[in-house]
Amino acid sequence: MTISIATMTARESRGPIVGLAAQLTLLTALAATTGLSAAGWLAGTAYAVVLTVALGAGLRRTGMRALGPANAVTLGRATLVAGVTAQAVTSFATPVPLPLLVTLIGVALALDGVDGQVARRTNSTSALGARFDMEVDAFLILVMSVFVAGTFGWWTIAIGAFRYVFVAASWALPWMNAALPPKFSRKVVAAVQGVVLVVATASLLPDALAFAAVGGALISLVWSFGRDVIWLWETEQQRRFAQARADVVARREVTRPRRHPQPAPVGA
Numbered sequence: 001m002t003i004s005i006a007t008m009t010a011r012e013s014r015g016p017i018v019g020l021a022a023q024l025t026l027l028t029a030l031a032a033t034t035g036l037s038a039a040g041w042l043a044g045t046a047y048a049v050v051l052t053v054a055l056g057a058g059l060r061r062t063g064m065r066a067l068g069p070a071n072a073v074t075l076g077r078a079t080l081v082a083g084v085t086a087q088a089v090t091s092f093a094t095p096v097p098l099p100l101l102v103t104l105i106g107v108a109l110a111l112d113g114v115d116g117q118v119a120r121r122t123n124s125t126s127a128l129g130a131r132f133d134m135e136v137d138a139f140l141i142l143v144m145s146v147f148v149a150g151t152f153g154w155w156t157i158a159i160g161a162f163r164y165v166f167v168a169a170s171w172a173l174p175w176m177n178a179a180l181p182p183k184f185s186r187k188v189v190a191a192v193q194g195v196v197l198v199v200a201t202a203s204l205l206p207d208a209l210a211f212a213a214v215g216g217a218l219i220s221l222v223w224s225f226g227r228d229v230i231w232l233w234e235t236e237q238q239r240r241f242a243q244a245r246a247d248v249v250a251r252r253e254v255t256r257p258r259r260h261p262q263p264a265p266v267g268a
Helices: 015-035 036-064 069-090 097-112 112-121 127-152 155-171 182-204 207-255
Strands: none
Touching: 015 069, 015 155, 036 069, 036 127, 036 155, 069 097, 069 127, 069 182, 097 112, 097 127, 097 182, 112 127, 127 155, 127 207, 155 207, 182 207
């Protein structure tokens, strides 16, 4: 199955639809060769439909008339994630071929850096592209954390759920929406999650060692998110303090009695 970037970027309305067709084709191929459970089919299809609707809405909202080459690469990664999702859900009912699952995950992760390079080289970087890339990564991590939960316990889902909990919390606490300063360590922690979960998925390590690695990955994630939340809270406190001082100064200016000029002496 070959999908040209030119086809994906031809018109705004066709890109997401072509992506949906590619995902359904992949699911059909997996069902015919390795087998998918009904729940796996449903999960993969639901993911494909939601992705198509969200991507189409994002293109319309930003006024982008073409998907763009970088977003086309991300859409290719998202197509692989549909297959990973279907297989991960199927694994809870029947064993799935690990080599195929790991290959899909590995290619999706390997292409993670490609879309960014394509965006920079083609001068097609955009806020939508960055968000699209981030959402695909986040969902892939969530699916992998669900898959390894079958071996190590449901606590592993916290690795994939952390980002979504953070987003949900930001709806209730607007101060958590502030822009975070760039941190290289944040990127390292994110990369560690993917590597560790791939290794755990592929069963490359003894269970005890893999358990420790996944646990360590979760601890590093707690540290990273915790540090960001503390920074956001302290920044919000500084903003509130500065606003309170400004309000006090403004009130003093309003209530301060005005001095009227004294009339000049008669005959001066």
